Structures are given as C-alpha cells and as structure tokens.
Amino acid sequence: MKAFADVFDRLDASTSTDAKHAALVAYFREVEAADGAWALAVFCGRSIKRAASSTQMKRWAAEVSGLPAWLIDECHGQVGDLGETLSLIVPDAAADAGRQETPGLAAIFSEFLTPMTRADEAGKRAMLVGLWARLDQRERFVLHKLISTTFRVGVSRGLAVRAMATVSGVDQARMDHALSGQWPITSEYFQSLRILGKAGVRGDAGEAAAGGEPPSLQPYPFFLAQQLPDEVDRPDLLEEQLGPRSRWQVEWKWDGLRGQIVRRDRAAVWSRGGELLSRQFPELIDAAEGLPTGTVLDGEVLAFEGGRPLDFSHLQTRIARVQPTGLLFVDVPVVFMAYDLLEIEGRDVRGEALSTRRAMLEGLVAGLGHPLVRTSEVLGASSWAEVEAARGTSRARGVEGVMLKRVDSEYGAGRVKLGPVDAKALGAWWKWKIDPFVIDCVLVSAQRGSGRRASLYTDYTFALWSGPQRGEGELVPFAKAYHGKGMTDEVFVKIDQFIRGHTIGRIGGAGIRLVEPRLVFELAFEGVQASARHRSGLAVRFPRVNRWRTDKHASEADTLGTLRALVRS
Amino acid sequence: MICALAVRGYGVVGRGGPYCPNMGVAATGRPDLVITTPAGLYCPAGGFHIDPWAKVEMAVTTHAHTDHARPGSTRYLTSQTGKIVLASRFGPQFAQAGHIDGWAYGRRERVGDVYVSLHPAGHVLGSAQVRIEHAATGETWVISGDYKTEDDGISEAFVPVRCHVFVTESTFGLPIYRWKPQGQVFAEINAWWRSNAASGRLSMIACYALGKAQRLLSGLDASIGPIVLHGALRSCTEAYRAAGVSLPATGHATQETARASGGRAIILAPPSAVRSAWAYKLPRPGGEMELAMASGWMSVRGTRRRRALDKGFALSDHADWPGLLGAIEATGAERIGVTHGAVETLVRYLRECKGREAFGIATQFVGEGGGDEAEQPADDATNASEGAGEGASQGASEGANA
Numbered sequence: 018m019k020a021f022a023d024v025f026d027r028l029d030a031s032t033s034t035d036a037k038h039a040a041l042v043a044y045f046r047e048v049e050a051a052d053g054a055w056a057l058a059v060f061c062g063r064s065i066k067r068a069a070s071s072t073q074m075k076r077w078a079a080e081v082s083g084l085p086a087w088l089i090d091e092c093h094g095q096v097g098d099l100g101e102t103l104s105l106i107v108p109d110a111a112a113d114a115g116r117q118e119t120p121g122l123a124a125i126f127s128e129f130l131t132p133m134t135r136a137d138e139a140g141k142r143a144m145l146v147g148l149w150a151r152l153d154q155r156e157r158f159v160l161h162k163l164i165s166t167t168f169r170v171g172v173s174r175g176l177a178v179r180a181m182a183t184v185s186g187v188d189q190a191r192m193d194h195a196l197s198g199q200w201p202i203t204s205e206y207f208q209s210l211r212i213l214g215k216a217g218v219r220g221d222a223g224e225a226a227a228g229g230e231p232p233s234l235q236p237y238p239f240f241l242a243q244q245l246p247d248e249v250d251r252p253d254l255l256e257e258q259l260g261p262r263s264r265w266q267v268e269w270k271w272d273g274l275r276g277q278i279v280r281r282d283r284a285a286v287w288s289r290g291g292e293l294l295s296r297q298f299p300e301l302i303d304a305a306e307g308l309p310t311g312t313v314l315d316g317e318v319l320a321f322e323g324g325r326p327l328d329f330s331h332l333q334t335r336i337a338r339v340q341p342t343g344l345l346f347v348d349v350p351v352v353f354m355a356y357d358l359l360e361i362e363g364r365d366v367r368g369e370a371l372s373t374r375r376a377m378l379e380g381l382v383a384g385l386g387h388p389l390v391r392t393s394e395v396l397g398a399s400s401w402a403e404v405e406a407a408r409g410t411s412r413a414r415g416v417e418g419v420m421l422k423r424v425d426s427e428y429g430a431g432r433v434k435l436g437p438v439d440a441k442a443l444g445a446w447w448k449w450k451i452d453p454f455v456i457d458c459v460l461v462s463a464q465r466g467s468g469r470r471a472s473l474y475t476d477y478t479f480a481l482w483s484g485p486q487r488g489e490g491e492l493v494p495f496a497k498a499y500h501g502k503g504m505t506d507e508v509f510v511k512i513d514q515f516i517r518g519h520t521i522g523r524i525g526g527a528g529i530r531l532v533e534p535r536l537v538f539e540l541a542f543e544g545v546q547a548s549a550r551h552r553s554g555l556a557v558r559f560p561r562v563n564r565w566r567t568d569k570h571a572s573e574a575d576t577l578g579t580l581r582a583l584v585r586s
Numbered sequence: 587m588i589c590a591l592a593v594r595g596y597g598v599v600g601r602g603g604p605y606c607p608n609m610g611v612a613a614t615g616r617p618d619l620v621i622t623t624p625a626g627l628y629c630p631a632g633g634f635h636i637d638p639w640a641k642v643e644m645a646v647t648t649h650a651h652t653d654h655a656r657p658g659s660t661r662y663l664t665s666q667t668g669k670i671v672l673a674s675r676f677g678p679q680f681a682q683a684g685h686i687d688g689w690a691y692g693r694r695e696r697v698g699d700v701y702v703s704l705h706p707a708g709h710v711l712g713s714a715q716v717r718i719e720h721a722a723t724g725e726t727w728v729i730s731g732d733y734k735t736e737d738d739g740i741s742e743a744f745v746p747v748r749c750h751v752f753v754t755e756s757t758f759g760l761p762i763y764r765w766k767p768q769g770q771v772f773a774e775i776n777a778w779w780r781s782n783a784a785s786g787r788l789s790m791i792a793c794y795a796l797g798k799a800q801r802l803l804s805g806l807d808a809s810i811g812p813i814v815l816h817g818a819l820r821s822c823t824e825a826y827r828a829a830g831v832s833l834p835a836t837g838h839a840t841q842e843t844a845r846a847s848g849g850r851a852i853i854l855a856p857p858s859a860v861r862s863a864w865a866y867k868l869p870r871p872g873g874e875m876e877l878a879m880a881s882g883w884m885s886v887r888g889t890r891r892r893r894a895l896d897k898g899f900a901l902s903d904h905a906d907w908p909g910l911l912g913a914i915e916a917t918g919a920e921r922i923g924v925t926h927g928a929v930e931t932l933v934r935y936l937r938e939c940k941g942r943e944a945f946g947i948a949t950q951f952v953g954e955g956g957g958d959e960a961e962q963p964a965d966d967a968t969n970a971s972e973g974a975g976e977g978a979s980q981g982a983s984e985g986a987n988a
Binding site for chain 2: 082087105
C-alpha cells in the first residue's frame, strides 16, 4: 500500500503528462505483479464492488474517534472530500505499538475490500477499523478513494495503457487491446503484460491468462471523435479546413450508449467504459448470434421506437436493470445502430479505409436481416451548406448533431490529439453537435465544491420565475451546475465572495447557503423533460454555466414557462 | 458603541441573544477583566489593550505578526526577545526611543489595578501569553495570543498558565488538524530537497517570513546545498540571529546564486512571492523548479492542489486540535474564550462535548458573511498575489517588505 500511496502522491502532485507517465512506468516496472494488476485495474477504471457505504464509514469513524457527527460534518465542509476527512480524523495507531507491516494493494483487495462486500455490518466494521489502524493517514486516504469507487487522480485509462506499453515495449494499440474488456486481475496476467514485448511471447496477452472473461470476447479500443472547434463551424470554413465535402462521410450523431458487438465463439455487447452489457440487453445478444463468427461491430445502443430514437433517459432505465433472460417483451425497445466494422471473418480490418469498412458493414448487416441491428444512415447532403442544414434538423430527429468522418480514415484508438483542425490527419473524426439550449436564471443557493475547490462555494442552484412574466411570481429552483466555460477560477472567487457576503439563510447539515437572488447566469443544457421529482416539474439534461450575465438584473431572468415551452421543441 | 462591533457572543445563553456585545459575566457577577472594544481586546482595570488593531495608548503585544502588532500606538509591551523582533518590524528608532518595553517572561508588575506578566506561547520567537490578575479579587485571565504546544527548539516553548478564564486562539480548531512531530516533517522536506538537488532542479519553499522561515532554517540539512532567502525573509531572520538563535548560513536568492548552485539550492520565499515576476525570472537549471509550501493548511489536499504546488508540508506554528484541547485542559480555566479561527466550532465542542463554559470572541478579521470562514485558507489563497491563510495578514505585509 505504501508503494501505491507513493505513486498516487506523485500522480496527484503533477499536472504534467510526462511526469505522470514517468511515475507510472517506474511503478509498474518495480511493483509486485499481484499489486500491479490491481493498480492497473484501478487506473483503468474497472468497476469494483463497494465494500462499505460512506454512511457506514462515517459512523464507524465517529465511533473510533469519539467525535460527534456534526463536527465531522464541519470537517467535511472544510476538507470537501469525505474520504479524506475520515482519513484525517481516524486515530493513528499508537506510535509505540509498532506498526504491523502495511498490506500490499492486492492484499487490501483480497483480504479486506473483497471479503467486506460479502460481510455483514459488524464484519465490515471490524475489517475496516482493523485496516485503519495499520495504515497512516495518507494510506487511509488512498484506501477511501479505492472504496469510494470513484477513483480519480488525473490518470486516464489511456495514460495507464501508455505506461504499460512503455514497460512492456509494445505499441499502445496492442496494449490497449490487451486491456480492453474484463481482463483478469491476476499477477499472472499482469506479468504476461509486462513481458508482452519480449521475444518468445506471441499473440494476445490474454491467451496466457487464466480466469476472467475469455479473451476471445475482448473488444477493440474505441476510436473517439473530437469536438469540432467553434471557429470552423460554418460551411465556408469547413470547405477551407476540411476540404471538399466528398472526402467525408457524414452521419447523425446518436444520443445513445457507444458500444461494440463482439461475435466470436459467443456474442457480447461492450460499453466504451469496458463494461459488459450483455445481461442488460439480451435481445441484442440474440440478434448478434446471427452474425458470422469473427465479427466486431462498432455502434450505438439506442432506445428506439417508431423509427426514431427515444430520449436518453429511457436507455438509462435499461442500463440500470438486468433483464431476465428470455424476456419476450421489453418496455423500452432498443436497437444497435452500427456504424463501423472492426473485424470480419476473424480479420482485424481497422487499418482499412472507412469506405471499405462501410461497404462490408452494409453487406453484413443486410445479410443478418435482423430488425434490432441497423446501419447508421449516411447523409446524402451534397455540400457543406446542406450538411449544415441537415444538422439544423437534429433536434426534431432526436439526434445530437452530425459526425464527420474522412472516407479514407483508419479506425484508430482513443482520441487522436490534433491541432485546432488538422484535416490532413487521416484519423480525424469530428462531432459537430447542435448548439445547446440556453436560459437566463438566478443563483439562489450554493454549496462548497469538492477537490480543488473544496473551500469555495462553487456548486450552485439556479432558479426561474414562476409567474407569467419575468420578475413575477417566485423563484423556483430547477437546476444545479458547478462548471461550464463561463466559470474560470477568477469568476469562482468573485462569486464565492458574493455568496459569503449575501447569505440569507442556511440549510443545516448539507452546508447549503441560501443567497440573495441577485446574480444572473446563462445556463446551457442539452434537453429538458417533464419530471415529477423536481419541484419545478422539469429536469434539464447536462446543465452548465455559459456565462455570468453581469448586465442583467434578477428580474430579467427567464420564467419556468420559457423552459416548459422547450419540452415540446 | 461596543455593540456596533458585531461581536458574536457564540452561545452565551440568556445574555442578550446571539449578538450579545460582551463575552459574558463570571459566576461571581464581577465585570469581565478583559472586554472587546472597537479597537480590540481591552483591560479596563489596567487601562491597556491586547493586540489592538487601532492606535491606542498602550498595546500589550503577544507577538510581532502584523495581525497582532499594528504600528502607531504610543507604547508597546512585549517580551524581551519579542522586542527584538518587533523592533525589526517597526524600525529600530522606534525601539530606541523607548516606545517598546521588553519584559522577561514571568516578570510580574502592577499596571493600574491588575498585575501583568508574560509567559512563553511557543508560536514564534518572543511570542507571549498575557496573564492578567486583578489586584483586589485575584481573578486571573490568560490571553493566549497565537501558540503551539510542540517545542520547535528556536522559540521559547509554550508553558500552560493556570487561570480562571483562558482566551485561546483556534486557527486550526478542527480535529482534521493533527501535526506530525516536526522531526518527521523536516525529514520529508530534506528528502524532497535532496531528490530535487540530485536531479539538478531548484527547490523553492513558500513560508511566512516571521517564524516559519526560521523554523525551516533550523530543520534544513545544509549539507544538501546552499540555502538562499528572498529579501522579505532577511530582516526577521537577522532578528532571530540577533536574539541568539543559531541558524545555518544563508545567502540572498538572486538569479546569480540560483544559477551558481547548479540547481542544488533551496529558496525560501514568502507565499506572495513564489508566483511573482521575481520567481519567474529565476533561472531553472534543471528545466523546472520544484515548488512547495510549509503551512498547517497543507494537511488538506484541496489546499495543496488549489495552489498548484508540487508538494505541501503540514508544518504549523499554531496548535493543532489535540494541542488546543490539551492547552485548554492544562490551564484549569473555568471559562474558555475562543477567538481567531474556528470559533463557532470549538465553542460548541467545548460546551456540548466537554461540558465547559465557552464563549466566542470576534476579531476584526470576521467578515460580514460570518466569522467561521475568516481564517480559512481559500479566501485569501485565491487572491493569487496574497499569502495563505495562516495569518492572512502576515503574508500581506511580508510581501510588501520585499
């Protein structure tokens, strides 16, 4: 655990990718293979079953520290992160007790966190309290990060993959492939990855591995598109930057769940995050069984009915629920909207041109002839101006905009780092999303942020007028947001000062401050729908702060009626 | 007029509600020995203020940090070593003219109707707790000023003083603040410096000019490389030396000394300077410079990250949570006044969990938005040019000295 806490510190302290890479490489080279496997799983964002809830952990920390709950809440408010707070208040082992050997990362999982998931409350408590006493504060903090299952240290999966590729001396794409899907978290597998590039080791690392999902069902790393920069989103600029329209394949940008269908000896559906979704979407597995062995499709799982996609929230209800197998009727129908072909007849075709892959894809899907597997429409729009016009119809079609993919592009891995727009880069895929909705609303309450902004009030609740006209009726909260392009550190500090000086009330426990309704912000969001759970009766999707409208008085903010009108648009 | 100061009488039950003007009345019914006024704490029976923030006739000064020692008063009373430090801040003529009295710790003299004595607070060189005993009734108050309970080896070590009423600071009055022994922190700092020096990168460490800088000097391993100081740290460091504190040799932090060290040097600078033009102009032999800060606030990760530091060392000249509670116990006081920091929290804890009679005392640094944030790090840490929370005003004036 000490070595893992050390590498955590080095990653945490640095914002330089090179420094992080160097820290990870050094760690992966030296680490015990069993510990390395777990570290890699953590960095790759593999989901780990939660060993204890934060409520339980807080209660036990209160018991062992003898502190009242309100005081722990005060501390939480100051620190901003509950896991860190608890790590700071739990008593240290007596200095003279002679600390036992700190367990390694693999032992933390195999002897504590995994058994804890199966233990009853008393068992969980005993294990965690026992472990606390064997760790120092820094290690306890890292432990709480591991338990919280939202382990973020500024290490992306890509960075971990790159570091492992350096350690083993193979290229990144090969390591990426070996770390796709549910690879086994074992010392043998980690060791096989570490020596992947050495002479005498051949083929897929997974072949050497035992346990876990059979490597034969592994997906490929996903190729990701980049946001089209604002500076070029006009037909004439597109012509200038991307070249002739004919060089590009244009598709709709679906608002679903990116996934790969892998059909080898069996069929599987994988999410972009490397989660197996087969149990959530058994009907897609049934459909995929009809594909020839040795096929991998890339596409989007969509809630789909009557020839058009349903709102993403419908799909969420499906993701959250595991369907009983053999279910004939599903309340939310889904399709797999295929847009790329990565493997055919067992052959990796990612290096072929998109146009070639597309032709093969169309043939395959037509041959399958299953209503739940479709090909994503290629737009005919013959000029950039027509593409722009088509993009304008996105909202009515229930899509998020359009995708631009070079017809000669390979299927790359991850997100290709490009300049502002580098159309010469062969791999370029661009997403050209529709402009978000915007609305002017009033800041009515605030909470402290977390992490870097733990001591600032940066989590805001916004409200709209309930009356028929602006400035009439009361202000009804409708959305929370804590980020957006309008929120620089400087703005955060200014707003934080305003909040501290204009608090008109507090909501206990949660540390919420009600503030004088004076500041107006332009909020951007992707969609809005009726919601029984919100007091406003409306829920907005992905709200973020566009800008601070210092030019507007609170009475000039928009009304709920304005927002409601958007539900139908 | 006293009311106008918005003293928040935290939880002083039955005494005029939450905005009660005064601290409370002892069970004896006698008037308080020390009260709050617009100029700060005042002892009517002795006719003097303690750490006033306005110009007064006589200022008993616990220590020389600028949030406790403001220039402009007619006379100052502080400890003997405190006088050396205070004089270096105010300018030597001030001291020579006899405006500053320097008393040995423990010297007890009658001032008006009270006896006054000063006792080591362990915060910085010359820092003192003020003991005030009423000549007629014998009632005794101790005003702690800022203090720490760990002996840092260069300041006079904290001594608990028995009293009826103890007025304590509470800068780090939350149980998340528990310091490691300073030897352990120095070992970490030296390991960090050694590793930077080995890779030829300069080390810069942000620290407050008075107290923290000298404490760091006392703990740095001078065999690793040269130790150089930003200009704002020199006069305080010289004051320590003048008072007989032995510190390793130091040079001036300049482009020449930084370059000449080949990246082995460690630079001590006030928080306000580490992102200034001065710092940017320093050469970077190893490509980059490693930046750290030594402050109690560094024990929280968010504070380290917000300042974009490579490293944060939790080293404080204030008492941590166990230190505060231990000091309060050791005084045997019947009533506890809490000021400067986590006032509301500590008062509630003492009342509810320890069954103590505790009350809050506002300071000038309490903003209208509520006292509890006044001393927290974010508010000033985010004013990019400003010092960190630990003695917000320290950083300010120290930067100005640069």
